[in-house]
Amino acid sequence: MTATLAAFAKGHTFPPIALDLSERWVRIYVEAVEDGAIEQAGAVPPMALAARAIGALLESAGLPDGTVHVAQDLTFHRLVNPGETLTATARILSRGERQGWVLLGVALTVSDREASVMDGRATLTFPADSAA
Amino acid sequence: MQTESLAVGSELPPVVKEITQKTIARYADASGDHNPLHVDPDFAATTQFEGPIAHGMLVLAYLSEMLTGAFGDRWLESGHLKIRFRAPARPGDTITATGTVTAVDGGFVSCDIECKNQTGETLISGQAQVSS
Numbered sequence: 001m002t003a004t005l006a007a008f009a010k011g012h013t014f015p016p017i018a019l020d021l022s023e024r025w026v027r028i029y030v031e032a033v034e035d036g037a038i039e040q041a042g043a044v045p046p047m048a049l050a051a052r053a054i055g056a057l058l059e060s061a062g063l064p065d066g067t068v069h070v071a072q073d074l075t076f077h078r079l080v081n082p083g084e085t086l087t088a089t090a091r092i093l094s095r096g097e098r099q100g101w102v103l104l105g106v107a108l109t110v111s112d113r114e115a116s117v118m119d120g121r122a123t124l125t126f127p128a129d130s131a132a
Numbered sequence: 133m134q135t136e137s138l139a140v141g142s143e144l145p146p147v148v149k150e151i152t153q154k155t156i157a158r159y160a161d162a163s164g165d166h167n168p169l170h171v172d173p174d175f176a177a178t179t180q181f182e183g184p185i186a187h188g189m190l191v192l193a194y195l196s197e198m199l200t201g202a203f204g205d206r207w208l209e210s211g212h213l214k215i216r217f218r219a220p221a222r223p224g225d226t227i228t229a230t231g232t233v234t235a236v237d238g239g240f241v242s243c244d245i246e247c248k249n250q251t252g253e254t255l256i257s258g259q260a261q262v263s264s
Binding site for chain 2: 025032033035036037038043045046047048051058059063073074075078079080
């Protein structure tokens, strides 16, 4: 059974995962979010990168029951084209507990062979008893 | 939209979307996030939300579409955003993504951005920045 994010301490780094941004997957994503603007640009939607990176993280660690996405910080460094294969990494940046809830900060980076193309931070919260 | 014509107080063209359970299911398939809070109405009814809610990243994609429409490649190549998820979007909601220019300075355009539902409740709020 895959461990949930609740099992990891501050500083934990998840193994890199390859992100295949195939034209087919990008088309499915664009149809799902009904993004009319990106179709004209012909690029990968920036939020698709973030969604793919988060999805990759969830392949390494599931979400504890009751998890809520509290905040998101993202920076994009270049346009990404359909068909590219990139690498996602994630690290637990912070972990705190208050009033029965765990607050977790997770750094997300998507890179090509030379540099980061997207980085950011997701803040999640879940009940502390789901981390027990 | 030409950044040369942007002034503080300018409003970005809004994006309006309707969310259905089918929309949420399509996003779950595209993103790989099948958290039952989103896709299982029976389970979701037992949670604090008392029913299914949309993925936060789906609603955030509507803001990204607005920013792509307003800034084109500049958003895709150099965009930055920092947001908080304030309240969930639910099936049946009509979501409006809006943005207002708050600064044009130092080579960057800064905007306040938000998503509201049909009752005027703020679901997401934050700031975005692109190079000018």
